[in-house]
Structures are given as structure tokens and as C-alpha cells.
Amino acid sequence: AYFATHNPFLKGKKVLVTAGPTREKLDPVRFFSNRSTGKMGYAIAEAAARFGAEVTLISGPTELEAPANVEIVRIESAQEMYEAVMERFPHVDIVIKAAAVADYRPKHVFAKKMKKQPGDYVIEMERTTDILKTLGEQKTSQILVGFAAETDHVEEYAKQKLESKQLDMVVANNISEEGAGFAGDTNIVTIFKRDGSVRSLPLLPKKQVAEEILKEIHQYIEAIR
Ligand code: CTP
Numbered sequence: 518a519y520f521a522t523h524n525p526f527l528k529g530k531k532v533l534v535t536a537g538p539t540r541e542k543l544d545p546v547r548f549f550s551n552r553s554t555g556k557m558g559y560a561i562a563e564a565a566a567r568f569g570a571e572v573t574l575i576s577g578p579t580e581l582e583a584p585a586n587v588e589i590v591r592i593e594s595a596q597e598m599y600e601a602v603m604e605r606f607p608h609v610d611i612v613i614k615a616a617a618v619a620d621y622r623p624k625h626v627f628a629k630k631m632k633k634q635p636g637d638y639v640i641e642m643e644r645t646t647d648i649l650k651t652l653g654e655q656k657t658s659q660i661l662v663g664f665a666a667e668t669d670h671v672e673e674y675a676k677q678k679l680e681s682k683q684l685d686m687v688v689a690n691n692i693s694e695e696g697a698g699f700a701g702d703t704n705i706v707t708i709f710k711r712d713g714s715v716r717s718l719p720l721l722p723k724k725q726v727a728e729e730i731l732k733e734i735h736q737y738i739e740a741i742r
């Protein structure tokens with residue numbers, strides 16, 4: 518088959534992948550984060566390298582080992598991910614943003630551990646920078662692929678993200694479905710492309726989902742050039 522496991526169809530391509538959660542500090546012992554494990558993004562980075570790409574993986578805190586033949590950059594916060602991505606963006610061909618980036622961070626970060634006080638406590642949060650949206654505004658020839666993890670209105674929200682962030686492709690999953698989402702080794706995704714085409718994949722191991730996403734990107738590049 519043309520797309521054999523080791524067919525180097527991404528040879529010569531520089532691919533930037535982000536994966537995992539971010540951590541937003543409140544004080545030296547506390548942070549806000551989310552349930553992302555990084556598995557989907559790591560599977561994409563691993564497969565892209567296997568398909569011949571030069572891969573950089575910008576990763577939030579995960580328990581996963583760096584994939585073979587991938588340059589890994591470890592960060593914690595959304596701001597650190599933003600800086601790591603922006604620095605490399607001008608030099609890459611494809612960006613795949615699988616990371617679950619925090620939308621908010623504590624407005625005040627305390628240098629010393631907070632002591633509890635009687636009564637309730639309100640933490641004020643401020644917005645982080647939308648990394649992918651910024652890339653959409655600044656892109657020259659890069660292919661931009663985003664993720665959309667939703668619990669409802671999956672198609673509607675995925676299409677909105679495709680438009681508002683000026684993406685080439687959105688990989689949407691319904692994280693409330695059995696076999697999809699953060700924790701497991703499988704996922705159920707639908708791929709929405711800029712040209713209006715839609716492809717729904719069945720429940721598959723994340724490794725296979727990663728391969729299908731990369732094949733879709735390859736076909737998309739072939740079709741537009
Ligand atoms: N994303 C990003 N920077 C952020 C937030 C999200 O780059 N500060 C990226 C994610 O990596 C993902 C895509 O945007 O590829 C969609 O993330 P998602 O959380 O599903 O969408 P949001 O635009 O944040 O909207 P909402 O959380 O309200 O659904």
C-alpha cells in the first residue's frame with residue numbers, strides 16, 4: 518500500500534506538535550490544570566517522525582516518554598507554550614495543536630504558600646493568549662491543524678474553530694463518548710477541513726488515529742499545491 522507504516526511521505530517537512538495539559542500556578546504548591554494525558558499529541562509526534570518529518574514536540578507535564586527521533590521541549594504554563602511555539606513557528610511547515618491549553622490563569626500568583634482564612638475565597642482568573650488563533654493571524658504558508666474537545670454540539674463548535682482560528686483542519690472529538698477523549702488509548706474523531714470535506718473515523722487506537730490525521734494532512738497539502 519502507498520501509505521505503508523514507514524512510507525516517508527512527510528520527508529522534508531518540519532512539523533511542530535503541542536501536547537498535554539498546561540499548568541497555571543496559583544502559589545508554590547497549587548495550580549490549575551486539566552485531564553489531558555498527552556497521549557494523542559505524543560502519538561502524532563511519533564507517527565510524524567516515523568513518516569519522515571523533522572518533529573518538535575512542545576509538551577506540557579505528562580507521564581509519557583519522548584517519542585523516538587523527536588525533539589522535545591517541556592513547558593508548564595500556557596504562556597511558556599505560547600513562547601516556545603511562536604519562536605519556532607516561522608521555521609515550520611505544519612503545526613498540530615493537540616495540547617489542552619488553559620483558557621484562564623490566576624490573575625495573581627502568590628510567591629508564598631497561601632494560608633487558609635475563615636470563610637470562602639474567590640480566585641480571580643484572567644484569559645491566556647489563544648496560541649492557535651495567534652498562529653492563524655500570523656501564518657504565511659504553514660498548515661494549521663487544531664483540535665476541538667467537546668461534550669456537545671461537536672460539529673457546530675468544530676466548524677466555528679476552523680473559521681475563527683483560520684485553520685486548515687480541525688480534529689474534533691466528543692469527550693463524553695465511551696472510547697474517546699483524554700485518558701484512554703483510543704479515540705473517536707471527525708476531521709473537518711477548510712475545503713468543507715468531513716471525515717468521521719471509527720473508534721481506533723490513538724496511534725492509528727494519529728496516522729490517519731497525518732495522511733489527511735498529506736492529502737490536503739497535495740490537493741492545494
Ligand atoms: N488553543 C490554543 N491556545 C489556547 C486555547 C486553545 O492554542 N489558549 C488551541 C488548542 O490547542 C486546540 C484548539 O485551540 O487545538 C481548540 O481548543 P479548545 O479548548 O477546544 O477551544 P477554545 O478555542 O479554547 O474554545 P472553548 O474552550 O471555549 O471551547
Ligand code: CA
Nearest residue numbers: 617618619620
Ligand atoms: Ca479551551
